Structure formats: C-alpha cells, structure tokens
Amino acid sequence: MKARERIVGVYVITGFIESGKTSLIHSMLEDTGFSQGEKTLILSCEEGIVEYDSALLAKANATLTSLEDKDELTAENLRILDAKVQPKRVIIEYNNMWTIDYLGSVDMPAAWRVVQVITTVDATTFDNYMNNVRVLLTDPMKEADLVLFNRCTESMPKSQWRRAVRAMNQGASILFENTDGTSEDGVADEDLPYDMKAAIIDISEDQLGIFYIDSLEHPERYDGKTVRFVGQAFPDQAIPKGYCYFGRLAMTCCANDIQQMGWVTQSDMKPSSRNFYRLTATCEKVKGGDDRFVVMLHQVKAEPAAHPAKRYITFT
Numbered sequence: 001m002k003a004r005e006r007i008v009g010v011y012v013i014t015g016f017i018e019s020g021k022t023s024l025i026h027s028m029l030e031d032t033g034f035s036q037g038e039k040t041l042i043l044s045c046e047e048g049i050v051e052y053d054s055a056l057l058a059k060a061n062a063t064l065t066s067l068e069d070k071d072e073l074t075a076e077n078l079r080i081l082d083a084k085v086q087p088k089r090v091i092i093e094y095n096n097m098w099t100i101d102y103l104g105s106v107d108m109p110a111a112w113r114v115v116q117v118i119t120t121v122d123a124t125t126f127d128n129y130m131n132n133v134r135v136l137l138t139d140p141m142k143e144a145d146l147v148l149f150n151r152c153t154e155s156m157p158k159s160q161w162r163r164a165v166r167a168m169n170q171g172a173s174i175l176f177e178n179t180d181g182t183s184e185d186g187v188a189d190e191d192l193p194y195d196m197k198a199a200i201i202d203i204s205e206d207q208l209g210i211f212y213i214d215s216l217e218h219p220e221r222y223d224g225k226t227v228r229f230v231g232q233a234f235p236d237q238a239i240p241k242g243y244c245y246f247g248r249l250a251m252t253c254c255a256n257d258i259q260q261m262g263w264v265t266q267s268d269m270k271p272s273s274r275n276f277y278r279l280t281a282t283c284e285k286v287k288g289g290d291d292r293f294v295v296m297l298h299q300v301k302a303e304p305a306a307h308p309a310k311r312y313i314t315f316t
Contacts, residue, residue, distance in 0.1 A: 006111045008082070009089045012103065014096055014140035015120035016129065020150045021093050022050040024120055028091065029060040037061055038088035041081060045073065045095040063087070070098050075107035082109040100140045119144040123152045123176070126161060142168050149176045149186075158186035166213045167252045167315035187217065196225070200280060203229040205308050208248060209315040212261050215283075215295040222295050223285035230278050230305045234260050235271035244271055246279060246297060251312040261313060267299040278305040 011028070013021045025042065028034050040062040044052070052064055063085050067073050090112060094103060100117075108114075119140045126149070129137040141147055147165050152158065158176050162185075165174055177183045192214065193207050203211045208229055215222055233244040246269070247262020269277055281297035288294040 008087055008109070008112045009115040010108065010112050011089065011091045012094055012114060012117045013091060013120065014094045014100065014117065014144070016096050016122065016125070016137065017046055017048050019120040019122045020148070021120050022048050022052065023150075024118065024148070025091055025093060026050075026053060026056060029056055029062055035060045035062070036088075039063070039085060041065065041085045041087035041090045042093065043067055043073075043081075043090065044093045045098065046093070070095070070102070073098070073103070073106055078106070078112075079109050082111070094140070096136060096140060100143050104143075116146070117144045118146045118148060121147060121149045123149045123156055123161075130164070138168055141165055141172070144169060144172050146173045146175065149174075152176045152178045154178070158184070162186040163210060163213045163315050166216065167209065167250070170216060196221070199226065201225055201227045203227055205230065205310060205313070209250065209261070209313045212247070212250075212313075213315060215263070219285040219293045219295045222283040225283045226280065226300065227283060227297075228278065228280045230276055230308055231262065232273070232276050233265075233267065233269040233271045234262060234273075239264060242266060242268075244269055246277075248308070248313045249311070251314050258312060263295055263297045265297040265299060267297075267302060269299070269302050276305045276307055277302045 015021050042062055042064045044066045057064055162174050175183055176186050194201050194203050231247045233246050236245040239245055244265055244267050245262050246265040249258055250261035251258055280301040281299050284296045285293050286296045
C-alpha cells in the first residue's frame, strides 16, 4: 500500500506591528479543534508588544522559532526546521515590511501548503496608515483570504473601509471585531450615497466605485433596478457579440495598480478607449462563471458624454 503523503498546512498571519497578529495566533492555539494536540511550528518574523505565552505553547504542542532578519527566511532554513520539528501545521507571523511577494518567492518544503492568509488591521490606526504608508499597509491585503479589523468602535466608518479592501481583493472575507466583544461584516444599506428608491438611480462619478463594490457584494439589491452613469465600453474577446464590458478605469491601491472596473452589458456600443457614454441600463442578477451571482446590465439608452473630470475611479 502506498504511504499516505505528508501534508503540512501553512497559515500566514500578516499585518503591521501591533495590529493583533500574536493575539490572533494565541486564539488559534487555544482552539483545540484547530491544534488537535498535533505539532505546530510558529515562525515569528518580528517582535511585537504581546509576547507568546510559554504555557500555552507547551499545552498546544507548539514550537516557536524567531526569524529576526529577512535573510533568515530561506528555503534551506525552512527545510531544516521542517526536518527538525516535523510539524503538522505551520503558522507564519509575517513581517509586513518584508512584502508578501518576498514570501511568495521563498521555496517552502515540498509538504507545505498555504491554506489561509489572514491580514490583521488595527482599526485605530487604519486611516493614518492609509494616508501615509498605503502601499505597505495594503500589500498583504491583496493576497488575504481574511482581512480582520480589530479594536473597532461603533463610530468607525466600517462600510467605507470595507469598500477600500474590496477594491483590492474581491474574494477576501472581511470581519470587524468590536471592543465590546461583538463582530460584524460592516455592510450597511443606509450608507449608499445614491437614492435606491428612484425610478432611475443616478450614480455620479464619485459614487461609481461604491456602486461597483456594492453590486459585487449585494447583486440582489440591484436586480430589476435602473441605473444611469458615465463610463466607456472596453474591448473583451471573452464577451459575445451584442455585449461589452462597460465601466471605468480604477485605481485600486496606488498609481501602479490600475485596472478595468465594470459590468458585462448587453449593448450596441462600440468598444473604444477614447469615447465615453452616459448609459441608462436595467440591472439583472445573474450567475457568473465562478458560480457567484453578479449584476449584468441591459442598455436602455447610451448617449455620448464628455470625459469625466477624474481619469480614474477610487473606492474611498
């Protein structure tokens, strides 16, 4: 009989220092359903304020190894640690300053499989970091399976933050943990800046990013509604004749991260990188290629429009 292949699950915990990475790992170790008493290797790539609980490490059968310098995170060192500890799972408390691309460039042992990437965010510093060190803050969010905001209060603009993260990573789960012990997903219908009860929902240039994110997350909200906004028809060979991809160019993170943002639209518009249209269209909730529901637009009217004041759409 063929021996069962050894598989080691790897959990990557990213985020700025003092964003709650160590506390999150503590909670993972305290969950007996997670650790199951099997060997866990923790690779700590930075020293934070919260220290690891030695008693908890022993109880959870966890071995802690610190990597103080980026140069220590090598394929050879990981191979040696794997052979020495023989872990069932690995938790990497990753240094945000090293970039997520660098971690991806390191060859992990053959048995290791990254199963989840979690980015922790200190809600009390999020706006400040977004304004001053946006690229470093958002770098790991683009690869995260879960973005976890902690230390949240009722007055914080959770839906705005959610839209900012969604613009970078459409597939990530987003969770807000409040200081009172509750948690939420940050979705709030009343935060929408346009009139959802209008016969034709007029969406301004500054609101288009909000409409895009909300239509991804809540396609049922727009099913049967009529919207009107300015955009352009992008060429897309994957879309059949009689349809186009209508929307705007969007800046999801920084000036180097520009991409098309839009909706598959049943239309007679000719794709063009120069022409803009004011589109009036009905919305339909349909199942996309990945089995998720999305919004498709059906043209009612398309009129030539002036170029928008801003070259790119943003999401905050």
